[in-house]
Amino acid sequence: MANSLSVSEALQIAEKYYQANRLSQAEQAYHQVLKEQPQNAHALCGLGLIAQKMNQPEMAEKILSNAVSLQPKLFKAWFSLGNLRQASGNLLEAQSAYQKAIELQPNLAPLYNNLGYTLQQQKKWDEAISCYQKALQIQPNCIEAEVSLNNALFIQEKLPKDKHSHYAAVNNQLGHNRAKANDFKGAEAYYQQAIAMEPKLAEAHYNLAVVLQEQGKFTEAAVSCQKALSLKPNYAEAYKQLGDALQQQEKLEEAADSYRQAFKLKPDYAEAYSNLVSVLNKLNSTSIWERFGKIRQASGIKSAFLDAWKFFWMGFAGLNFLGRIATWLATWFTPPYWGRCHLSYYHSSGYVSPKADIYHQNLQLGANVFIGDRVTIYNDRNGGRVELGDRVHLYGDSCIQTGKEGTVKIGADTHIQPRCQLSAYQAPINIGSNVQIATNCAFYPYDHGMIPGQLIHLQPLETKGGITVDDGAWLGCGVIVLNGVRIGKGAVIGAGSVVNQDIPDGAIAVGVPAKVIKMRSDLALKKQNNKSKSINSWLSLAQSHQTKGQFKQAAQAYQKAIKIQPSLSEAHYRLGMVLQEQGEQNAAVASYNRALTIKPSSDIYFKLAKIHQHQNNVQEAISAYRRGLKLINPHYARIIEAHKACEIDQEIRTTPENSREQVIIGGHPFPSIPTVCNDRSKRPFWSVVLPIYSTNRRSNYLLECLVSVLRQWTGEEEMEIIVVDDASPIPLKDLIDEIGGGIIKYYRNSQNRGAYKNFNTAVTASRGQWIHLLHDDDYVLPGFYDRLRKSLEKSSSSIGAAFTGYENVNERGKVIFTQQLYKQQQGIAKGFVEKIGIANPLNMPAVVVRRSTYEHLGGYLPELNYTGDWEFYKRVTAFYDWWYQPEILARYRQHSQNITTDSTLSGSNGTDIRKAIEVSEKYLLDEITVKARHYHFACCLNNAIIPLKAGKISGAILLLQEALKIDNSPQSVTKLFSWLKQDEVSALRNEIVSRLFLEGLKVKPN
Structure with a gap:
């Protein structure tokens, strides 16, 4: 494609243009896709939506119909076809389209609302009411469905009279919302309904006039304005709107009278002044004297002279010297202060006082x-x-x-x-x-x-x-x-x-x-x-407090909202979040449970599960996670229920042996990864593999990690999930079976192999085209697998690995660091060989690797306990391109139980860094290795402070020793001596002196 964009990238760009209402650019992008793939249903759907938005219903219908014929499961297209057919009066076809959309997304309230309205137009009252009720069941605060239900009851004369006024006001407001969205026909229907319920609602008549005029129905708009004025004689806005409608009908004198009435009632009514000036200009059809006569006829001789004077001089107004003089002359017969405001409407350049x-x-x-x-x-x-x-x-x-x-x-x-x-x-x-x-x-x-x-x-x-x-x-x-x-x-x-x-x-x-x-x-x-205070206002205030960390005030505001409407699930949920932040765990659990009673939600179940984990209630946590997963992932729900019904015990699979063969790269041997045996079954796109060694503390994170993957699992044909347990001291089989029985394949090593040997075992066990190695204490965010797949499934074979943006979080899940290496520049990572060659900017949860890359280059070096992943990424970069997905889609957890912390305190990370540099210097450019040595010399010095502060002086000394092995140039030795002069490393300095002294005593005199 043009500019080397892939089809998926072009579709993403087109969608962004569409969302930003830049329709012409979106249309061009979709056409570019169709040049490459004439049968691309997503591009056709996009063009159909644009045609619909540009008020071209026939073209939109044709394009969207073509899209669904190519891809029958295209939800957006069916939904839009339903709306188009409903608007054009093709009710049976609209009904069919909505039903197709519901089959694809059965839990969307607006769908049922629109289907209900279509059925209502066909006089199928019971079915319509059933749809509205279903919409409210899915989304209890869906105002449109609530109003549609009561509108249907009103038409059937079943709505109590004391509710007519309320729902008339709500219809009027919804009409206003539709008008703001440029859906004037929808707005008209709401206003008509409001008037039917409350015929004396002047605002509804006025609003109806506005949308009628937008549709070019000027005569009807004038009638609606006159009705509004009969109900509310001092309605300045209605006079102005009436003037607009009359002006469109070329009834200029009558329009001028309406505008004068408007600013007589509202002296600072700018638009009325402006439109009056426009009308007077139109009345000036032949000469200044004819215009003077018409103004005199309408307003009197004095007004005619004064208007002519102002018109003349304001025509020369401006910021330059002559313009300021003209403005001064225009003010001669105009009172000061507000009296001069209307002069700004005599000319587009406005009024700037002299x-x-x-x-x-x-x-x-x-x-x-x-x-x-x-x-x-x-x-x-x-x-x-x-x-x-x-x-x-x-x-x-x-x-x-x-x-x-x-x-x-x-x-x-x-x-x-x-x-x-x-x-x-x-x-x-x-x-x-x-x-x-x-x-x-x-x-x-x-x-x-x-x-x-x-x-x-x-x-x-x-x-x-x-x-x-x-x-x-x-x-x-x-x-x-x-x-x-x-x-x-x-x-x-x-x-x-x-x-x-x-x-x-x-x-x-x-x-x-x-x-x-x-x-x-x-x-x-x-x-x-x-009546009681506004729920939305209290929620808005509460959320403002919550954002600022003012949890006590936020809790009080949420409680106010709940007092007004006890059945408001959102308020109970958010109150639970605030209470959880304050450490009031039991109160938060109670609030979450109340929210779930009103309206089950996966987010609430997941919050509840984390509290149960914190309280070491593992079974309750698993139960909550399962319920949440069932709500958002129908694939998961189906398999879990089938597995539960069969009462099948999850087998412990035999761990595959690591290959003894080796791959030689740059003269160095690496563990071989065998190819997938050909069993003729379709290989999944993803293999998500968790090589784990879990202690009591780390097992608390395992559930969160598994749930983050299971919520994105779309079936075994698309993704396999594998857990390879490296002989953990605590049993994990039952936990994994309860959360992912029938989905997760569980392996357990007979004895501990060590981290990177277990990584190689996990890769060997996988069958997917792309492999995601995920530590049990890390997790992925929604969209990780879907967005990467869209980019990778049609990618060039030159791409051997990919990474996303990621965040580091602490033990409590708070974000402490964010990494987006190339910001928003999605695509092949440019200049990545130098970046990765000098230091490792990646974390494993954000990285996926093509399985064929492992088969070509081998697996991880087991002896590099801290830097095995870095060395492997460098090896990949020497032979393949990397794809960069800019969104933050993964999280790496920093805590006291991970390998990084242990190796830093012991100082062994310095040894592993040195070895990783020595291995990669065989296949990377010399200048990159030199930069890596300089960089990691400084890192070892800086990191030596960490074990020193923890009382691990031996770890700090080992880091200094490795720093000198990494880079022993005179400049680095000088930096080391300068660094040792700092007061904060005095304990380390004394320890070095002491060891040198003891070594000196061992030396025998000649």
Whole structure:
């Protein structure tokens, strides 16, 4: 393909374009795939979805039908076909498509909801209601299904009258959501339903007018606006919408009257002003005098003259000298302050007061911006850009200044009242759209240093980050916002508050410092008969506390949500997570169990299992893991149930003997890995192999490791899972049989072979095309095998191994390190031979190796207890390419029981590093070996501190000895002597002196 992209890569890129709504680029990418593979169902499906989104239903139907004929199990295509056919009125075909989709994904609530609506349109009420109930059973908080169910009951006259008003409001809201998603036909249906339930709901009539106009139904839109105004005569927005509908019908005088009514009711209604100006421009069809006459006829002679004066001079407005003079002339007959706001709509360049001070070379103004008297915008110390969005209003005496690294961005329709200051030094200030900021507010995304003994104003500025005020927020008079703060969407900050921490969406915060006292949703609910506080708001607040580690406050907020709705599974689940973080294990178990009673979930079962493990309740942990796996993996559920029914005892397989043959690479012998015997059965793609030696402590991790693989197991034809037990001192057969009976093949060595010999045994036992060696204390994340397979199954034979991004976690599972070696650059790892030749940036759980690579190059060297994997990776790199998958898909656990810790304390890792370098210098370039020696000399010195602090002086001395064997150049010896002068290694220095002294006593005099 073009640019050397594989088909799978091109599909991924196309999907990313589609998700980002970059439809033309997505379409090009899908067509590129079809050039290579004309019958690629996924590419056809993508094109069908694009056609559907671009409102081309006939083309979408044709393409998606073609896709499912090529691949009948293409879920997205069936779901989309159902939606298309439902919208076009082909109800039986829509029903069939939804049923096909349900066969592929039977646990998706929106599917049952859409199928229910299709059945409802066919008057199949019982079947429709059954579908809605099934959707709610799968997802109890599925609002669409709840509303659809009650809409069906309403049509059948079975919905109690006291619920009509509530569900009318909910239908109205859902219509609003569909309109935002550009689904105007769906929105129209919801609004019509709201009106049927509550005919006097003016907002529903108005919203219906909006979507009708979007569909080009201007006459119907005008009728809906007039109905809304009959119910709510002071509805400024409805007058404006009526004006829009009339303007589309070329009823310009009537449209102008509607716009005048709108801004008569709402004097600062910017869009009404703007649209009125547009109408007046259209009325100017032949000459200025005809326009003057029409305006005089509509508004009187005085208004006609004043409008003509403003129109004329604002046509020359701008930031240059002549533009400022023209603006000044336009203000002659206009009152000050708000009275001049409408001038910004007479011309797209907006209104900049002649008294404003603009001293900024990087100022970007949107359309119809208003900048009032004595507003100052200036650039100080190479400050960054100031960007004002469309229809931003900056009122008098406000100041915007940018200094070094500071920028200011203000979104559309935001109003900033007089005497506000935005001082962007060191960090940006980003203010969203439709934000209202009262007088005397200040924004400071920085602070001065306060070291004693120095003048504060001479100390450098410090910052914790920029300031963000999200869309729709409202700040009262005199609010001060400090650095590193985010004020959430729709939040309200009381007058005089100082905001020094994040404020969640929809919160009301007051005080110094500002604290959340309630949620805006509380106020709306109080108006509805003082109902209980909003569940979503409490959940949002709780999650905000939880993210910041404020677990006590988070628990209180979750408990508030549960008090409102005791059947809310999510709140019980999240409360359990918070209690678990606080160490309240029994309370967390109780909370998880309540959540599971309401709605079974694999995530909750897995959390519960970890607590049982922590409490050494192994059987309860296994039971919880099994239940969670059954919920998310039907392949696992089928085999486990069949195995349980047959009561078959898991056999202990005979461990294959390691080959005595050798492979010679670079003159060095390596253990041979035999090829897979030809038994004519299909080989699986994956062999996931766990070579284990488990103690009491490590066995706690084994379950988590196995579960991470079993949740991704798709059948023995695709993946085999093998455990090779290296004669562990504790029995593991029963544990493995209980969690993976019928799936996991269990081998046990008669005697301990050692780590890397056991690795070779595990590889020999495998049959898969690709092998994943996984330590029992590591684990993989969801998507590991699927994403790698998509990249590898059609890869070139030159690729012998692959690795993903990974994380290191501690004993408690907390992430302490992240590695994405090539960041997001998926593909063949460039320059990897030098990276791996110098040091090992990989960890085993993130690595998979083609079995034929082992057969060609041999297995792991058993004598390299610490560096056997590194040496093998270097060997692979000398002969094959590596594939890099950038996502974080694996986790390596650092703890006191692993090989790395033991070898560091004993110092033996230095010996293994030296030996690995000596082996690889036979097949790697000399310059790479030299760099490796320099690098690991320094590493041994640094690592010597670890055993020294642990009281293992012999381990530290061994590391120093190996460091000199690795690199004994004069420069390195000098570095060693300099390093030994440090105070923190004095004990080591004394030990070396003592040993030298004793050696000296043994020397006999001549």
